[in-house]
Amino acid sequence: MQKIEHIGIAVKDLKASNILFEKLLGIPSYKEEEVASEGVKTSFFMQGPNKIELLEATKEDSPIAKFIAKKGEGVHHIAFAVDDIVAEITRLKAEGFVVLNEIPKKGADNKLVAFLHPKGTNGTLIELCQEAPTVAE
Numbered sequence: 368m369q370k371i372e373h374i375g376i377a378v379k380d381l382k383a384s385n386i387l388f389e390k391l392l393g394i395p396s397y398k399e400e401e402v403a404s405e406g407v408k409t410s411f412f413m414q415g416p417n418k419i420e421l422l423e424a425t426k427e428d429s430p431i432a433k434f435i436a437k438k439g440e441g442v443h444h445i446a447f448a449v450d451d452i453v454a455e456i457t458r459l460k461a462e463g464f465v466v467l468n469e470i471p472k473k474g475a476d477n478k479l480v481a482f483l484h485p486k487g488t489n490g491t492l493i494e495l496c497q498e499a500p501t502v503a504e
């Protein structure tokens with residue numbers, strides 16, 4: 368497990384939150400991306416070494432829609448960078464953590480991702496992030 372890769376914030380309105388974070392950080396979002404498999408639209412800000420991921424739900428059963436319905440907008444997850452996501456999943460399972468997807472899935476911003484259940488991590492959803500390997504053409 369390396370540094371924090373990003374902090375994910377659940378928002379109701381990505382467009383409005385983009386404007387808010389642009390004012391807050393004094394920089395524009397560097398990327399917007401939809402990840403249909405997660406039911407989210409994302410927007411990314413890089414402030415020095417720190418990355419913020421804003422997430423808006425695109426469907427009713429999206430994890431973001433369910434989270435906002437229960438807890439309201441706010442910090443949804445903390446993502447850690449890992450070198451080898453498969454090895455890290457194996458290690459964390461052996462330590463007793465509940466890995467929500469044992470097969471890494473495609474995330475945003477060119478990452479492979481996996482999640483740990485928040486019930487086993489003091490109520491905080493943890494994401495593991497590995498840079499997706501680039502395929503030679």
Ligand SMILES: CC[C@@H](C(=O)O)C(=O)SCCNC(=O)CCNC(=O)[C@H](O)C(C)(C)COP(=O)(O)OP(=O)(O)OC[C@H]1O[C@@H](n2cnc3c(N)ncnc32)[C@H](O)[C@@H]1OP(=O)(O)O
Pocket residue numbers: 375402405407409420422430431433434437443444446467473474475476478480482484485490491492494
């Ligand atoms: C854009 C792609 C990617 C990236 O590249 O960065 C992302 O970040 S995608 C982010 C969205 N995707 C995910 O969150 C996937 C992982 N999450 C899940 O699989 C589910 O959300 C969950 C954590 C298993 C919960 O699902 P479910 O059990 O169906 O939802 P409930 O609403 O019933 O919640 C049960 C329970 O868990 C609490 N909860 C839910 N989400 C969170 C959270 N983010 N942080 C803390 N706690 C959370 C929820 O409050 C419920 O608690 P109780 O009411 O006390 O039972």
Ligand SMILES: [Co+2]
Pocket residue numbers: 373375420444446494
């Ligand atoms: Co994320």
